[in-house]
Amino acid sequence: MEESVSIVIPVFEEEESIPHLYASIKGVMEPLGRTYEILFIDDGSRDRSFKVLEEIQKKDPAVVVVSFRRNFGQTAAMAAGFEYASGDIIITMDADLQNDPNDIPRLLEKAKVFDVVSGWRKNRQDKFLSRRLPSIMANWLISKVTGVALHDYGCTLKAYRKEVIKDVRLYGEMHRFIPAMASWVGASITEVETTHHARQYGRSKYGISRTIRVLLDLITVKFLQSFSTRPIHAFGSVGLVLGAAGFVIGLYLSFEKLVLGHNIGNRPLLSLGILLLILGVQLIVLGLLGEMLARVYHESQGKPIYTVKKVLGK
Secondary structure, three states: OOOOEEEEEEEEOOOHHHHHHHHHHHHHHHHHOOOEEEEEOOOOOOHHHHHHHHHHHHHHOOOOEEOOOOOHHHHHHHHHHHOOOOOOEEOOOOOOOOOHHHHHHHHHHOOOOEEEEEEEEEOOOOHHHHHHHHHHHHHHHHHHHHHOOOOOOOOOEEEEEEEOOOOOOOOEEEEHHHHHHHHOOOEEEEEEEEEOOOOOOOOOOOOOOHHHHHHHHHHHHHHHHOOOHHHHHOOOHHHHEEEEEEEEEEHHHHHHOOOOOOOOOOOOOHHHHHHHHHHHHHHHHHHHHHHHHHHHHHHHHHOOOOOOOOOOOO
8 A cells, every 4th residue: 555645835925836735746646546634834934825725625625734833944844743643654745836736656666665865956946146056055065064965955855764754853944954853763765857847936035144044053952953862072172172272371481480480460361261261161151951851842742862773573
C-alpha cells in the first residue's frame, strides 16, 4: 500500500493564487491513487484568503484549513502544518504558484529512499540582484556552516518523512534550516531540481532585509548544532583563552612593577589585562549556566540526547 501524503501550504494574502494552486494539486494527486490531504495554514491574512479556503474546504473533505489569529510568520505556519499533518510523507510548498505541483511525484519517488528531499530552483525566475544573488551567497554560507550542502535552502518545495520531521522543533524563522536540523537526528538528505515560475499574482512578502535575519538565525543554528548539549565548550574555551591572556599580561606587568620598578598605573596594557580576566571569568560562568539550562531543557521535557533509527531483537 502506498504511503499517505500531506501537503502543507503556508498562506499569507494569496486570495488570487489559491484556487489555481488547489486545482493544480488535485490534478497531480488524484491520478497517483494515494491517500492525501492538503493543509492550508492561513497565517493571519487580511484579504479574502480565508474565505476562499473556507469555500474550497466545504466542497472537498481532503482539504484542511488552519487559520491563525494573526500573522505569526512562515516558520510558525510550517510548524502548525507538521503538527496537524497525518500523512506518512509531508510535502511543503508556497501558495504563490511559484512552486510547481507537477514536481510532487518526483519528490515522492525520492522520498522512498531519503528522509528529506529538498527542491532546487535551478532556473529561478526572480530578480538577480535583490533575490537570486543574496540567495546564492546565503546558500553557500549555510552549507559551509552546517555541513549540509544544498543549492537552495530557500526553496519551500520539500518532502519530509514524518518520523524525521516530528523530532524537529521550529522557532523564530528557522524553516529554511529544516534540512540542516533534520541532519542532526541522522536524516538522509538529497536534492531534486524543480520548476520555478515567476509570480503571477500579488507581490512578494520578502525583501533584501531578510538576509540579516538569515545570518542571525544561522548563528543560532550553528550553536545548537555544535553546542546545545555542551555549552561550556563554546563559552568556556573562549573564556579560558581570554582569561589566560589577561593572566599573562598581569604577570608581565607585575614583573615590571615589582622587579624593574616601572610605573604601570597609567598603562593601557593594565586595563586590557584586567578586562580580559573579567571577560574570561564571565564567559566561563556563562558556560556553566548554559550547562545547567541544557540539563533542565533535556530532563524536564524528557528529551533524549540521541535518536534511534531501528531496534532489532527486542
